[in-house]
Amino acid sequence: MITDELLELLAEKARHRVVQDVRIGLGYTAVLLDDGACGLAYTFRDEAAEGCSVLQQAGTVAGRAALEVAAWANGLDAVSAAVGVATLNALIEPPANALEADVRELIRVRPNDVVGMVGHFGPLVTFLRDSAARLHIFERRPAQEPDVHPAWTAPMLLPECDVVIITSASLVTRALDELLERAVRAHELVLLGPSTPMLPEVFAKRRVTLLSGVHVVDGAGLLRVVSEGGGTREFGTTVRKLALRLDG
Numbered sequence: 001m002i003t004d005e006l007l008e009l010l011a012e013k014a015r016h017r018v019v020q021d022v023r024i025g026l027g028y029t030a031v032l033l034d035d036g037a038c039g040l041a042y043t044f045r046d047e048a049a050e051g052c053s054v055l056q057q058a059g060t061v062a063g064r065a066a067l068e069v070a071a072w073a074n075g076l077d078a079v080s081a082a083v084g085v086a087t088l089n090a091l092i093e094p095p096a097n098a099l100e101a102d103v104r105e106l107i108r109v110r111p112n113d114v115v116g117m118v119g120h121f122g123p124l125v126t127f128l129r130d131s132a133a134r135l136h137i138f139e140r141r142p143a144q145e146p147d148v149h150p151a152w153t154a155p156m157l158l159p160e161c162d163v164v165i166i167t168s169a170s171l172v173t174r175a176l177d178e179l180l181e182r183a184v185r186a187h188e189l190v191l192l193g194p195s196t197p198m199l200p201e202v203f204a205k206r207r208v209t210l211l212s213g214v215h216v217v218d219g220a221g222l223l224r225v226v227s228e229g230g231g232t233r234e235f236g237t238t239v240r241k242l243a244l245r246l247d248g
Contacts, residue, residue: 001074002176002177002202003084003088003171003174005202006073006088007073007088009201010070010088010092011067014070015065017065017091018064019033019034019062020032020062021062021223022062022086023226024054025043025225025227028040029082029226030216031087031089032090032223033091038090039085040194040195040214041081041083041084041171041194042167042169042193043079043082044078044082044172054079055079055080069084070091072084073088073172078172081173082172085171085197086195089198090216092198092199094198098198098215098242099243100243103124103192104123106243107124107163109131109132110162112132112133112162113131114134114136114162115132115135115136115163116160116161116164116165117165118151119166119169119170119193120137120139121167124165132162132163136161158182159182159185160185162188164189166179166180166183166189167193168193171195171197172195176191180207186207187209188210189208189209190210191203191210192212194213194214194235196211196213197213200246203246208246209245209247210246210247211243211246212242212244213241214239214241215239215240217239217240221237221238225238
């Protein structure tokens with residue numbers, strides 16, 4: 001699995017780092033390490049355990065070894081898995097050749113393409129509908145609008161898509177491996193969102209052509225935004241939006 005490979009690649013660095021702070025917000029989860037590095041992952045709040053406690057380890061996460069917490073990315077619980085993925089992202093240095101660019105300027109869409117988008121990225125919808133022949137949107141809670149389908153249909157329709165855009169939040173739910181495998185026809189395969197691990201060596205061999213994520217530059221500011229229920233619109237200058245082509 002992708003999370004296994006991420007853990008293997010980051011294990012040495014993780015052994016020397018400690019979790020300093022954790023915020024599990026309604027939109028995102030953030031993990032701050034003792035060296036000031038900070039990472040993000042999407043919070044699947046609808047999958048949190050019922051009751052007043054959603055994380056068994058609450059109150060004991062800060063101070064734990066980053067390697068231990070990063071391993072939670074492989075867990076079955078969506079909340080602890082988000083903490084694990086956020087820890088992995090905190091351990092990743094952004095590639096030197098990553099660009100600060102609008103992903104719409106980098107996605108390669110042809111007029112006859114069928115596009116499959118796993119996760120609803122609002123700013124991209126109009127652009128894709130105007131640029132491609134057809135757009136399929138796969139959502140866990142599908143809205144009543146054209147071409148929006150339940151998320152469980154994605155593995156069936158992705159093999160027919162020429163361009164595939166996948167939310168990196170699917171790494172938290174362990175769905176990413178299958179989604180990438182199903183994108184057999186895609187000439188453009190994009191991993192998108194603040195949960196994206198910016199490690200090209202992991203995704204290039206899986207035919208991903210474009211990574212689009214963030215690098216946190218103001219950990220303290222980001223923790224506050226996450227704690228107050230903020231998401232991508234509120235991150236502002238606490239992050240740099242980065243994109244990296246993997247196919248030249």
